[in-house]
Amino acid sequence: MNSQQAKINGQIVNIQDGETILQAAKRLGIEIPTLCYSEGMHPEGGCRMCLVESNQKSLPVGACHTPIQAGMEIQTHTPKLEALRRDILSLYLDDEQPVFQGNGKETKFTGLLQDYQLKPISDSQAVKVDNSHPYLSFNPDTCITCRLCLNACEQIQGQFVYGISGRGSESRLVFGAEESFADSPCVACGACVDLCPTGAITDRDRLNLTPADSVTETVCGYCGVGCRLEVESAQGKVLRINPVEDAVVNQGHLCVKGRYAHSYHHSSDRLTQPLKRVGEEFQPISWDEALDLIAEKLLTIKADYGADALGAFSSSRSTNEAAYLLQKLFRSLIKTNNVDCCARVCHSSTALGLRTVTGAGAASASYVDIEKAKCIVIAGANPTEAHPVVGARIKQAVLNGARLVVIDPRRIELAEYADIHLQLLPGTNVPLFNALAKVLIAEDLIDRDYLNERVEGFEEFCTFLNNLSLEEIASITTVETNLICEAARLIGSYGQTLFVHGLGLSELTQGTASVMTLCNLGMLTGSIGREGAGMLPLRGQNNVQGNADMGGMPNLITGYQPLNNPELRQRLESLWGGVPPEEPGLTIPEMIDAAARGDIHALWIQGEDVVQSDNNETHVREALSNLDFLVVQELFFSETCQYAHVILPAAAALEQEGTFTNGERRIQHVRPAVPPPGEARPDWEAIRDVAVKIGANWNYQNPGEVMDEIAQVAPNFFGGVSYTRLKGDGLQWPCPSSDHPGTVTVHAEHFIRGKGQLVTIDYIPSPEHGVAGYPFLLITGRLLEHYNVGTMTRRTPNQELVTEDVLEIHPADANREHIADGEPVNLESRWGSTTVKAKHSRRIAPNTLFLSFHYPETHTNRITGPHLDPKSKCPQYKAVAVRLQPNKS
């Protein structure tokens, strides 16, 4: 043994910094029993199962919490230790006051009992089981108060649901001050369930002990975090979903949607057959008929009105392969660039803004930077609800000492953990970011070397800022000057900062401008392209990044290549056998307008309920009813389906193969865990078959072949991507060659566009600001329990967690307007009106309101108006002038 070594059971082990005896033993293949320990969490040290003998201590030491030190000689399984372990375990089984009563389940704990020849005294009748929560249950009779659940809740989810009441033998696990699981602040992430060694906390879907006949690793179909899942199924039905333990994205964690809200897959109202409109009715038809009909209609409309009378909306929920094929179909066969994806109505401003100033329309940073960041700015995002797993990671980072500035009109949950919360008036990001920039420069809190070497436009930018007045900005944004200065100083004192943003930036008429002015801060602080810093937009849906990457945009082909790039056109000529026009096509809102005008005659809408999710609902309905032909690929008969001529039943996320690209540019392999119901089919197959009917020789046998073609079309981004390389955690683009490891930090050497561009953009009030007679500004957004228009989550027990949309109103406003908590109100903008229940809430500032949009009956988007960002065409969902009054009917 040398000075850097220790011995465990006589085997020599080299000391690694910070390693515990338990971890070192594990490396030697020596298993030490544990009950209250889980890798990655602070050791609790309570169960004492891991005690080992050390030559350096007179009493046994806990292996899970004692660092291994040079010269230690450890024994892990002496007869004395084994006897102690058995004695400790039997303490749980005292005849008179048994701590543990068996429940017949085989768990880690009962396994240990068996190993030490012990048996539970009795099997409890489970009388006290708390079944109040739709997904979780708790049986106090099997709880050994090991506190793993509590630690998981605090150290993984950051939710602090559990507490311990009483002392000593009286100590019990409790739900904080609440009586039951359902009343607790639990967000049903399931982290505690996975660690409970006795099954006292269980998923209710896990109570069904049906053994799985297959286990599939795939990717979550909800938000853009892109968590990896392990789906257990039996006889074609999903039994339960677990997180992939070592996934880089989610690190063994999930949220309520990804983990539990899967029953919509087997909902009885899934579409299972192609349908065709006959008058006001829909009739089932065969796939062949449907494909023929679509091919014929597309061709006749093209012949009658020209290629640009057709258009396609590709879906951010579908796979990369489906998105790629849909744009290819319209571009290479119909020959129109009228293709757009639903990112238009969410992150188009982000993609455009980032691409303009940095050269890549995506995150420069990755989720791993959250743990590395010293300072985090969250602007216009509510991660703990909309991107829960990333939200939990940010919360942990802050609990572990990272500093946090939140810039949001709402007092979001993370604002409670923030050093500073700038609660700005909706739609005033641009002036606020400019003000922060002004203070950073004025107080010389900027990275001059970085600016000199890597950024252009600094002189101009300074001149521009000189003319801005902080006081004026304070009055526009309603944020006090000294708070702005304080925030700038905090950011400046750390320099490199991680900027996390969401739709609160992009869904505004100054959306692109908001994103670019935020990038200004990223450049001034020298953050973009650095570890633990940079731009990290949180993408909304599972594949919204991928959809744009695949060319689901009217002006760019796969891999963000301009239509008129001669090299590309040559490549397409050989790969596609045809090129699209050089002129960009129309965006989604423009196509809707064109349809309303009668200029667009046919649309193909893939998996998107535009009626419910797009702004200005009334106008959308008019446009769709005007169409000669509408194809919809859907899971359910959505509002949009009412206007369809052919409806194709689609495979859901867990039912198909393909790839999704998450918000950190990570392309991950999606695999079918269960078959689609009835005749439902993956989107990509339907598109391929229509192409074949039109006369193309597309003979992709599987989505992997589609990916191979994508790699050839956009070699700079995806040249090195192929299914054989997408094992495990996939690849982060850019990945230009087969030996390239993928990219964690974009712009690391230099900006993709050459130099980063500082932009000088001043505030332009949106048409919704200062509208006479409409005193409130309304923000729309998501709640944790539901996903977008709720098509999926409303068909799961999440429905029991949140049953309706809510309108949040500040109590001061509510009192002035005489609106009681829970009372229905008429909410009216200049564009439409609806009725919704008001909820008093201090999350929202006075004179602003918040409304979720998960329920069709709310018609949230009747309220949102027609205004678009002039550059990205992204609608303004995040600031709408409204008025309200109690609904007396």
Next chain:
Amino acid sequence: MDLTELLKIANAERNKQKSIRVHCCTSTGCQAANSLSVKNNLATAVKESGLSDRVEVVGVGCMGFCGRGPLVQIDPEDTLYEEVTPEDAPSIIDALNGGVVKPIQGDSQHPFFARQMRIVRQNTGKVDPESIEEYIAVGGYQSLYKAIYDLTPTEIVQEISKSGLRGRGGGGYPTGLKWATVAKMAGEQKYVICNGDEGDPGAFMDRSVLESDPHLVLEGMAIAGYAVGANHGYIYVRAEYPLAIQRLQKAIQQAKRYGILGSQIFESPFDFKIDIRIGAGAFVCGEETALIQSIEGKRGNPVPRPPYPAESGLWKWPTLINNVETLANIAAIIREGADWYSSIGTENSKGTKIFALTGKIRNNGLIEVPMGISLREIVEEMGGGVPEGEIKAVQTGGPSGGCIPASMLDIPVDYDSLSKIGSMMGSGGMVVMDRATSMVEVAQFYMEFCREESCGKCVPCRAGTVQLDALLTKIVNKKATMDDLTKLEALCQMVKDTSLCGLGITAPNPVLSTLRYFKEEYLELIQANNLDVSLTS
């Protein structure tokens, strides 16, 4: 504030003080016996008898003889009055004028007082704990001044090491070594914590120091802060000590006003602020890692060590945590020097220790004695022995300690001797038991205490103390068999070997030590059971 100003305040205060001071104890013990009315009546009597020009009545801290409170002492003639009632006040003042001395007069030369050696309690009972000027008048804060201006942090740490001072909170860890570890740690932030959670049943040494001489503790903390490089201190006081909390608050305010705490102390670059944290009401919160959790606003449960607080403590910064009494020794060591201090006591236990002498003993109260004094001297001479009958044993170290049989009364009271015979110094509880006391019941009393106070985090302590308590109850109730005794012994060993923190590790000690010296009492109770069984069958 500089040294001249400090000395000026001291002089002014001394000049202001009247030639006769009537000290009336206003600490918790005497207050409970109505000493505040006594004090009021004394003041009225002084006024009415026209002695105001040379006599003043001063509320002071605990004089130690709390069992006989309220206590009144006349300075400088050193007359002591015990169990004074408000009605006695006029005659006490009258006596100053030559009146007849009342029979309530006590003996200030009694060994209870005479055998004491007061370092920590040097001022208690003599100064008004609510007046910083009185503290300054007796030389207070001059050690802090000396530390900042005449010594380097390293020299202070060396001085403390050389003094041989060991932690008075129970563990007896060498204080200088602990300071050196914290001083060595790099860290932009460091903390000093004063542990005033004092939870041992019957112990009130720390309370008395905090109530009677709060500035002494503040001064010790500030010197510690300077020595280890900390700018922020916390005093963690148990909620059951409202008077201590109130006096500490007042003392901190006063010190801040004089620039003795806060920023730029004595106009030096050294900043040190002190905040008070009120205990969460559990015995285990006195354990250092639990205490730190509690200050951080978390559940007050111990967490595994290492890392030790000295490396990673409060909010993960290096943290010095010392007991009240430990810190109350610092000013004297800096003032008189390490050599002086280390001349007191034994080879490995230096200085003095305060004990709370209770139980079957004539003279109840607090005593401060030099280390190495024999147990017999304390119990028989100072304590005056057992009122009736004979002494059987002395319990030291509270729930973590053990029972020392009467046959061993000649052992010297120091860390090593006590632990060698299976007891421990602990924080200073000392309970005397007479022949009538059942040692098994004593063991059960402490086990019940541990069972109730176990935090519940680790299983051996949480469930083990329940079973130990149940076994002891069975024995006491004469329901136990020899099997139970075997079980008891094995379980004691297991809980000791496997618990996470000191509470569990030491919880079996009272049982183990009574088993060692009084096993026959256990056996008798078990035989009584067998007799019952044979009688009924």
